[in-house]
Amino acid sequence: MTDWFTVRWEDGAVVLLDQRKLPTEETYLRLTDVESLARAIEDLVVRGAPAIGCTAALGIALAADRSPAETPAALAADVESARERLARTRPTAVNLFWALERMGRHLDKGLANGSSAPQLRADLLQEARTLVEEDVGICRSLGLAGVSLVPDGSRILTHCNAGALATGGYGTALGVVRAAVEAGRQVSVLADETRPFLQGARLTAWELAKDGIPVSVITDNMAAHLMHQGEADLVIVGADRVAANGDVANKIGTYGLALLARAHDLPFYVAAPCSTIDLRTATGADIPIEERGRAEVAEFGARPVVPEGVPVRHPAFDITPASLVTAIVTEKGIARAPYGDSLAALLH
């Protein structure tokens, strides 16, 4: 779409835009081993459920590419060890596991077909690149499906970054915004800065400004006031996992925002590809919530903002109950309550 990208394969390496450095520096990391790639996911070089899925798929291809194995069985063992490492990086986003499973199924098929080790390497790389390309297409379809929810003139409040930087490209929540703009609608975005990692201020504002879409940044705690002042018309967020009953795991702060939207009678939309919907997870209570470390909350750059010795909390995600979700937008269409039925219908 533009002069930058979130994640891609380049000459034997997985190349990631280092999102920790945005918005001030646009630098790319070139990763040539699985351990470095896993740490890049853990350290938030790349984040966002679909982008983590894309990166993990390329990580499997990287493991195969770097493996010195000469037999299919030895190659499969190296890939399995990479899969185990990548599966331990982040627990909440289900796309990670979805992508690893898809790559695993592809490997199994190759093994069953009697492919050679070099053929398996080539097939896994092709499958991972296809997955990334498909992710962009899925986001475009999702965006189109959501356009009807965004009237002309909408002021759209969003949280965290569910944009091109969180996917293979184009974005989910911001995909709906982009599709509305491409459909000729005048819209503007209010971006929650999204503490502690500031994905809204640093990433959402950066990528929307790059595309010339009007965006203003607010601190998370301004949302209620601006809703009350009539300065927001609807909320769209992404998701890290959607349970079978429609409960949504997403960046910490999403649940509060959903409550505030309800209190002000604003629609609250979740934009998520089908790979984020996990029918094997019954409800939000079954979704593991990642607890991250102290530094992201207690320090800013190298500067402490919490007194030494004072504990902090750092749940990285929360659960928004399905009852607060007006609709879930996917690449296959829009699901509404009761979500148990509508999500199952979309996925089958």
Place this chain on the structure above:
Amino acid sequence: MTDWFTVRWEDGAVVLLDQRKLPTEETYLRLTDVESLARAIEDLVVRGAPAIGCTAALGIALAADRSPAETPAALAADVESARERLARTRPTAVNLFWALERMGRHLDKGLANGSSAPQLRADLLQEARTLVEEDVGICRSLGLAGVSLVPDGSRILTHCNAGALATGGYGTALGVVRAAVEAGRQVSVLADETRPFLQGARLTAWELAKDGIPVSVITDNMAAHLMHQGEADLVIVGADRVAANGDVANKIGTYGLALLARAHDLPFYVAAPCSTIDLRTATGADIPIEERGRAEVAEFGARPVVPEGVPVRHPAFDITPASLVTAIVTEKGIARAPYGDSLAALLH
């Protein structure tokens, strides 16, 4: 109370703890002219409605002290010019205007009594020091009045800093916490970090840790999740102005927090001295909301966190409607709805 203080008179100067430097540096600014003092208020060296009132009163004393006037009328003119400058510093906190009016009445009384210029100087300084000392006493009375609202074992969520650092000493919301601790109750505090200026992370955590009161810091957007997890029992916040009908102006984010408390059936208490209650302001809609500049939201230290050219919003306060306020704790007792009656009764 301890080895530090928020604001006091020392040898011809107003001395302020520089709250911008906390929690990493404990440094004091010694201000010897009204313009520097006014800028210190504007730049948030000192903040918190009662502390701003104390500082402004000392500022009037400083103006008198520094004035070369030899006649009472000339001194009164210098004081009036200081009053005008100080009144322009911050629009929302009513204690500023309350303190300036009290100092003005004291001056008028002295003029009517035929006091000399040196006598007026001494009287104004005495009045300002009395006001600061009274503020501490008021906070202690307020704290005692609020103890009944804090059961043993309470986990208290607070926003911004309504503590010793926001008053002459002891605090309002944190005065209730301190009084509960002094009454032998085991309590703990969850402090919203309070973007953008981080008064919760930097100031509330600092002063509670100094007193050995258990405190943990959370980002503002974690409050809803922790309430849902059952980790908060009640909310207590301060106020910058309380309207005659019980609407409350306080730090941005307070209104959202009140909505979240209501959604989780938690009591939402406001702790404010009577000087914060402004019967001349009918409702919250009549309270001016200060809009502050870009830098506090868009930069951290000197590091930009919002892309260049992307606008930010920065309302510094919001209005919590009386309907969301469980009770207002003052030094004269506890007011409950209907606040039109209960607040008027407390103040007369």
